[in-house]
Amino acid sequence: MDGRCGTRALWRWRGNPLRRREDVLEAWIVLAVWAVVTVGGSLVGVLAGHAADETFARQRAERHPVRAVLLTSSSRLPASDSAVDDRAPARVRWTAPEGTTRTGSTLVGTGLKAGTKVVVWVDARGGLTRQPSDRAAATVEAVLFGMAAALGLALPTLGAGALLRRHLDRRRIEAWGREWDQVEPKWRHRTG
Incomplete structure (x- = not known):
């Protein structure tokens, strides 16, 4: 390959009588x-x-899993309803890091009965949150x-x-x- 290819690429900067300001x-x-x-x-x-x-x-450092108890059963929902990845919303009760008992709603596996122990994720203040993404x-x-x-x-x-x-x-x-x-x-x- 000769050196003309490189000079052709820069033709607009060279002096050329046909070159315009544009x-x-x-x-x-x-x-x-x-x-x-x-x-x-x-x-x-x-x-x-x-x-x-x-x-x-x-998020991985601040969020941690805690044990909770289902207050309501998590019914199986049709695929078109609000079930996400075979999970459904349910009320749960858990103990926050400072020792207070809290209740809230989160996604749990479907088909679980009230009173079942589940694992939920809480933030540094003890509020329910999503599970953080793993490293990968x-x-x-x-x-x-x-x-x-x-x-x-x-x-x-x-x-x-x-x-x-x-x-x-x-x-x-x-x-x-x-x-x-x-x-x-x-x-x-x-x-x-």
Whole structure:
């Protein structure tokens, strides 16, 4: 491969009698868009993933399982109702870390009778909460959050770049039209 490929890629910055101001602007827009997408997207993705991972780690540290007693039976619900993963809402009673007895509603396995002992998850204040994601699931979720954040930056940036390039294309076409209006009459007289 010869060195011409690299110089062809940078033609808009070289001195060229056919180069227009719009061509230089477009080259800078393309460079800026790709810099924002690659560098900014990577940075935003890593930061969002790291923040999500820290949040999941904090949840694992703050939440813990406690034993609770079902106050109501958890009936089997049809698949179209509010059962989630073969779980249904039920009232439970548990003892908070400071020793007070509390009651609340949470999801438990379906088909359990009142009085059954179940495990529920509570936060640092003793309130019911969801079970935190384990490390593997949290890692996957953090990566997905990071990718979503990177896409959240990349897509609007690419869209803005495309709109700016379209505007420059319109300006070029209008300039070509004006120049053709000046040149075309001279060409018509030559041919006939």
